[in-house]
Amino acid sequence: MNTIGHLINGTIVNDNGRTQDVYNPSTGEVSKQVALASKATVEEAIAAAQAAFPAWRNTPPLKRARVMFRFKELLEQNAEKICQMIGEEHGKIVHDAMGELSRGIENVEYACGVPELLKGEHSKNVGPAIDSWSEFQPLGVVAGITPFNFPAMVPLWMFPMAIACGNTFVLKPSERDPGSTLFIAQLLMEAGLPAGVINVVNGDKEAVDTLLDDARVQAVSFVGSTPIAEYIYSRASANGKRCQALGGAKNHAIVMPDADMDNAVSALTGAAFGSSGERCMALSVAVAVGDAAADALIEKMQAQMQSLKVGAFHDKQNDFGPVITQAHMEKVVGYINSAEKQGAEIVVDGRNPSVPGYEQGFFVGGTLIDRVTPEMLCYREEIFGPVLLVVRVETMQEAMDLIDAHEYGNGTCIFTRDGEAARYFSDNIQVGMVGINVPLPVPVAYHSFGGWKRSLFGDLYAYGPDAVRFYTRRKTVTQRWPSAGVREGAQFAFPS
Ligand code: NAD
Numbered sequence: 001m002n003t004i005g006h007l008i009n010g011t012i013v014n015d016n017g018r019t020q021d022v023y024n025p026s027t028g029e030v031s032k033q034v035a036l037a038s039k040a041t042v043e044e045a046i047a048a049a050q051a052a053f054p055a056w057r058n059t060p061p062l063k064r065a066r067v068m069f070r071f072k073e074l075l076e077q078n079a080e081k082i083c084q085m086i087g088e089e090h091g092k093i094v095h096d097a098m099g100e101l102s103r104g105i106e107n108v109e110y111a112c113g114v115p116e117l118l119k120g121e122h123s124k125n126v127g128p129a130i131d132s133w134s135e136f137q138p139l140g141v142v143a144g145i146t147p148f149n150f151p152a153m154v155p156l157w158m159f160p161m162a163i164a165c166g167n168t169f170v171l172k173p174s175e176r177d178p179g180s181t182l183f184i185a186q187l188l189m190e191a192g193l194p195a196g197v198i199n200v201v202n203g204d205k206e207a208v209d210t211l212l213d214d215a216r217v218q219a220v221s222f223v224g225s226t227p228i229a230e231y232i233y234s235r236a237s238a239n240g241k242r243c244q245a246l247g248g249a250k251n252h253a254i255v256m257p258d259a260d261m262d263n264a265v266s267a268l269t270g271a272a273f274g275s276s277g278e279r280c281m282a283l284s285v286a287v288a289v290g291d292a293a294a295d296a297l298i299e300k301m302q303a304q305m306q307s308l309k310v311g312a313f314h315d316k317q318n319d320f321g322p323v324i325t326q327a328h329m330e331k332v333v334g335y336i337n338s339a340e341k342q343g344a345e346i347v348v349d350g351r352n353p354s355v356p357g358y359e360q361g362f363f364v365g366g367t368l369i370d371r372v373t374p375e376m377l378c379y380r381e382e383i384f385g386p387v388l389l390v391v392r393v394e395t396m397q398e399a400m401d402l403i404d405a406h407e408y409g410n411g412t413c414i415f416t417r418d419g420e421a422a423r424y425f426s427d428n429i430q431v432g433m434v435g436i437n438v439p440l441p442v443p444v445a446y447h448s449f450g451g452w453k454r455s456l457f458g459d460l461y462a463y464g465p466d467a468v469r470f471y472t473r474r475k476t477v478t479q480r481w482p483s484a485g486v487r488e489g490a491q492f493a494f495p496s
Pocket of ligand 1: 125145146147148150154173174175203204205210223224225226229246247249250279280337382384391410434451455
């Protein structure tokens, strides 16, 4: 059976140590193995990145950008192959994988503008014949640790900008679907990146902890679940590293009584069930304001959900595929069971869907649960499955209080025709990314992505302008060139 190895110093290697099964979630079968890097293997990758740093740091930004231009072309040429690989290991439908890849490529396009982004700031005559400027220098070796749900896009949030800024990189992808991520890194090598500038180590906690503890690693970008994000942030910070750690979510949509209900229902259907709900920006809670809005929403959702198709990744007729593992499938079903037990109403039941020919696949059908209350387990925790909860409230303020009280603050949206209400909502809600009649308000690549509260640990968001700041260190230089030597005596106070 094929074993996915590591990319170290430009070469694919396998340390012949521990391995883990990689599944095809559509069939439920083990399709390959992934090598789990030992501490020594990760240290080898860090050493390769460290050795490559001085030359890469001094490579003109324009030349670094040219590698990104070629990389973008290669990603586009290989898009179908990449999406096939994502589908095989993750399970998402090919057209959904294409959407993920396109959003990832947008980050490469942003990185192509790095000479402009690194221009810095300059002030002439800050004192008599004294000039001062700030420049943005790369940090050195940077690490990225990524989740299973976007094996192409989330790594592409990180390494193109880090590398374009002059850093070298060690990426630790999710061990559950590592194939497409490794292939994408190989394409970057093919684009002309010198050996050692990008390295990929596959692995688990042992690999991650090595990256967090090694003094040569200057900064860590993490995306994954909140408990691990918190762990990564505290351990990396305690070791003196810069860290951004993006965590989980529970994204609410407020449905106002004046909303265009057909529009809201279509938007909610795509955002709740697309990618089997395995998106950190998935809409998992609809908060209906007033019983009339709730009843209309439930009725239309029920009708729309009759045509939802869950099935294998390669069939473009399907709306969404399986969840990632058998264990995760059982966990999602467990949340539905608990909702039922705690008194919620299962309106559309996705437990045990029929997917002919794929009986062993990890499928959960679209599920709609009404009359959910904030104490219920299904409301408090992130389900990360194709499950939409409906909570009924009386007023918009009540809906906003509910959102603000939740531990997560990643994304949210409101469906309304009232501009004043929408403006009040976006201004005051305690959430990092807000949509107004837009269900998945994922910022484009030239903005930055991040949640509030326990959805992000750290100060800077992922990608976009914040990535330039995260992957560089400001240095401010003040200089003068006296024409005939120093002509002032010692000064004992700041010149004013
Ligand atoms: P995860 O936290 O289980 O894993 C993420 C990464 O951390 C993987 O590379 C994994 O190998 C590593 N890891 C896992 N356990 C570890 C441990 N004990 N010590 C060290 N490293 C460990 O997350 P996942 O299940 O792969 O991804 C789904 C989660 O990611 C969801 O909670 C989702 O909301 C979140 N997510 C967030 C965003 C965002 O931008 N906020 C984006 C995508 C996914």
